[in-house]
Amino acid sequence: FPNPFNPVTNIRFDIPFTPLSFGEGLGVGLKIYDILGNEITVLANGKLAPGTYEYTWDASAFPSGVYFYRLTAGDFSNVNKMILLK
DSSP: OOSSBSSEEEEEEEEOOOGGGSTTOEEEEEEEEOTTOOEEEEEEEEEEOSEEEEEEEEOTTSOSEEEEEEEEETTEEEEEEEEEOO
16 A cells, blocks of 8 residues: 555555464565566565564665565465556
8 A cells, every 4th residue: 555656655464363373473474576576675574473564665766667565474375566656
């Protein structure tokens, strides 16, 4: 949110309370990719406890275009498109 954005966007997600998310937490990765599939930024990479998280991506150093973020948490994986307009 927002999408399209200029030059900052927020990515918010929830880690639900499940048997896999207790103890040390759930392994979570949040990475940004360009249109060619090149990884350009890692916003999160580690164990997170259940709860709501929000990461901010400042894309002011990147050109306008289409970008993707990939959120992985345990066996879950999701990819969403973002549009940067300058």
